């Protein structure tokens with residue numbers, strides 16, 4: 001969703017950084033009455049017992065105890081377990097002190113590669129002398145059945161428990177007690193196992209099996225098993241997978257994320273004051289997807305404090321939300337077990353500062369983008385009814401259709417309704433200038449909003465420069481007019497052109513509006529359904545950007561809007577079911593921006609440069625010494641960021657490589673006769689099939705296979721396995737060399753070719769397109785050679801009827817194949 005500007009030299013100061021109708025506003029109908037009383041946070045008595053956990057004094061002395069937990073084996077050679085006091089009759093943790101080893105042997109090649117990043121080995125093996133464990137599986141019974149049991153002073157071993165709780169609060173910011181509460185209260189057995197060994201070589205580790213999905217899960221949805229390192233320099237997810245028994249030999253089996261609930265409807269009544277403080281009531285209608293649900297976690301921004309929660313009948317519900325700076329996870333303690341299919345209405349009253357920032361002069365910045373209301377994951381399509389009350393003089397732009405817009409006293413009040421089920425809702429407001437346009441021939445309207453005045457940071461910057469000048473300094477910066485409204489027409493027309501282009505390539509949107517808006521952030525854009533945020537710097541010209549140290553050799557500002565508009569299709573009309581599929585959202589949006597350059601700007605030179613720049617992101621070494629292309633497959637997504645490999649890896653991998661993956665398919669499907677016709681029908685079929693649904697990597701692969709041309713069937717089995725194995729699930733990067741000469745022949749010319757493919761494994765196959773430049777800027781595609789393994793193919797190609805000798809022969813003229821530079 002976000003397209004950040006890769007800034008190296010950002011100016012210090014910035015870095016610190018109309019009514020449709022006049023009908024009276026109507027409050028959305030409130031399906032849940034306000035409760036007469038409310039329950040204070042964190043007051044559930046069982047939760048309190050878990051939160052104030054302590055050791056019981058019961059200990060187990062063990063020798064050569066082996067705890068096998070999925071891909072990991074803990075061997076406790078000698079030592080003692082100090083157990084926690086039972087809660088509701090259940091012992092949910094222990095502290096081990098002694099001599100132990102951990103062995104994690106990943107069952108799949110990619111997870112071995114991932115472990116290698118931390119250990120330089122295919123498996124992790126290390127010793128530890130301390131380990132805290134929390135569990136709701138059979139660990140307590142298992143340890144006891146292999147140990148001598150005795151009692152001791154409960155203070156012995158307590159330091160290990162205190163240390164764990166401090167790490168959970170201050171470092172991991174995860175309310176594990178709320179997670180355990182689910183298993184203690186639920187009528188269904190829990191299956192949680194989390195170990196926190198202090199590894200001799202790899203520092204503090206977390207190894208978990210957690211079958212409970214959702215925001216409180218210790219694992220990464222949709223997977224259950226994780227190894228996470230959390231010391232400063234080594235932090236990162238080094239293993240994440242389904243349980244071994246579930247995935248068997250093929251870890252890529254398309255499994256959609258399981259979820260706890262599906263939200264059908266959100267009814268949000270929001271008031272934001274001049275300072276940006278937000279106060280809201282959310283009425284959320286949902287259906288349980290999980291049998292035995294007792295604790296319902298929802299994502300809510302940590303500074304938004306819950307005041308009360310009640311159900312559809314107005315009965316107050318107990319809830320959990322700890323300190324905003326600690327483990328602030330929001331979770332509702334349900335009074336009874338829900339079964340899959342049970343429906344529930346929840347009314348949450350909440351508010352607080354810092355979710356929206358007042359940036360001065362009528363500029364507001366929504367910090368909490370997806371968590372300003374109690375929310376679930378992106379694959380959850382819901383309908384939204386929203387009412388916003390903001391200071392008079394400000395204008396609101398939000399997701400969905402605007403139903404009304406009025407001034408009441410000193411407030412501006414708008415109401416909104418989603419036009420199609422949405423992955424998420426959001427807003428932007430400020431003292432805006434607005435332009436709008438109905439798109440001829442389409443039932444669609446685009447709007448552009450820019451702030452009338454500069455935010456405080458820019459005003460201060462201008463003030464400081466003026467002061468320096470008045471003191472006689474020669475200021476080598478002429479910021480001049482930093483008004484942003486002059487670019488409104490550009491923002492509007494890029495929105496229109498993008499919507500038209502992508503509708504042609506990908507098919508129609510389920511929405512009828514799109515608002516592109518200015519935000520104070522200077523280094524990224526973002527897109528929600530029907531709403532795009534563009535960085536303030538988009539609205540500046542090149543001179544001002546230069547003065548700000550934001551020169552733009554990679555053309556970021558040319559594609560930021562087309563990229564964000566493309567998310568209307570990629571990420572929102574079609575969403576992704578898990579982190580393993582997110583590369584399609586970012587990659588396809590990035591790819592769409594390349595279409596914008598080629599088709600709208602009709603500039604093949606810029607188009608080729610775009611793909612050169614994308615390749616450079618993939619193949620340049622970061623300061624940690626890694627190339628994004630080598631770190632892992634796109635299907636590991638954002639978990640590829642780590643203390644060892646650097647923060648930018650996912651940004652430099654999933655955006656450009658995801659884009660290349662689609663670009664290569666487009667180039668394979670392109671023919672001189674039909675152009676992009678086959679590619680368009682595939683993409684339109686994909687969007688149509690998955691409108692308002694998540695599509696996984698395997699869903700996309702099946703769509704490519706449905707539309708693949710005979711030429712793409714290089715392995716002769718009507719699948720695209722070869723391509724997905726190399727570029728999507730793999731990290732291949734071939735190199736090519738072309739030698740050629742032209743001989744005059746009786747009927748024209750003869751092209752003598754020698755193409756070498758290298759740097760790949762023996763099975764690697766690719767279709768390598770060959771181009772001829774007949775005369776200056778007149779380039780034609782001759783065909784494609786299929787090459788397998790590291791080898792050189794030689795061929796003579798007769799160029800019959802050619803009167804003049806071609807200027808040159810080229811491989812991959814349009815960067816058709818992602819290969820080494």
Ligand SMILES: [Zn+2]
Nearest residue numbers: 001002003589
């Ligand atoms: Zn994006």
